[in-house]
Amino acid sequence: MPIERDRERAKRRYAKRQKNLAERAARKRRNQQVIGAVLAVVLVAGGVVLLTQLLPDDSSSSAAGATSSPTANASGSTAPTKTPKSYPSAPAKSLAENATWNATVKTSAGDITMELYGDKAPQTVASFIFLSKDGFYDDTSCHRLTTSGIYVLQCGDPTGTGSGGPGYQYGIENAPKDGKYPAGTLAMARGDDPNTNGSQFFMVYKDTDLPTTTGGYSIFGKVTNGLDVLQTVAAAGTADGSADGAPKTPVTIESITVEKK
Incomplete structure (x- = not known):
């Protein structure tokens, strides 16, 4: 019957439309899942990149050929670099233990x-x-400033590359279990391995949270005066305008003096 045929065709058209709508919805869900996964990876990767750069591999000896004259770093600013001295082992703990220092x-x-x-x-x-x-x-230069998520100025690499160190390494001490590093905190940078502390350190200019999954980062002091210096450098941003790079205002460590309190 024509009416029956029309009904069947209508049912088929309806079923086809429903199938198309279902497939379209499924594609949309898959796309959203993919986008979400990609965003998650990007966010995690971004954090890893920040942290792995914050935490350098001091075992690298690629800086052996560094020159003693200013050179442009990755972000285009100029900062002094030099061939670092290399020492066979870390000094004994007894040099500093049971005392505070200025x-x-x-x-x-x-x-x-x-x-x-x-x-x-x-x-x-x-x-x-x-x-x-x-x-x-x-x-030596403070070679790295981070201005998003992690708020630190990183120093202590004579090569200015983020991979230089003193030739020795040691483990983590006094890392906060909650991963909180308040403004003014002085802490050590390291690689993924907890036993790769060397010479590089960072000064926190704004409250920062860092992951604790690999043991955290050694807090070995605090800024008692000059936090405003760090904040002024941070306010100027990085040389290339990114959230992570050489500071636009070059910071060179001229000397460090230490005395027992």
């Missing part, structure tokens, strides 16, 4: 004074004292 970091952007926790992080402070007294940090 440090004055003279930089091209202004002086920064610090209190060092030899009682809480003796190996880290012993290393910092030893390297400071030996002139390891003199005429």
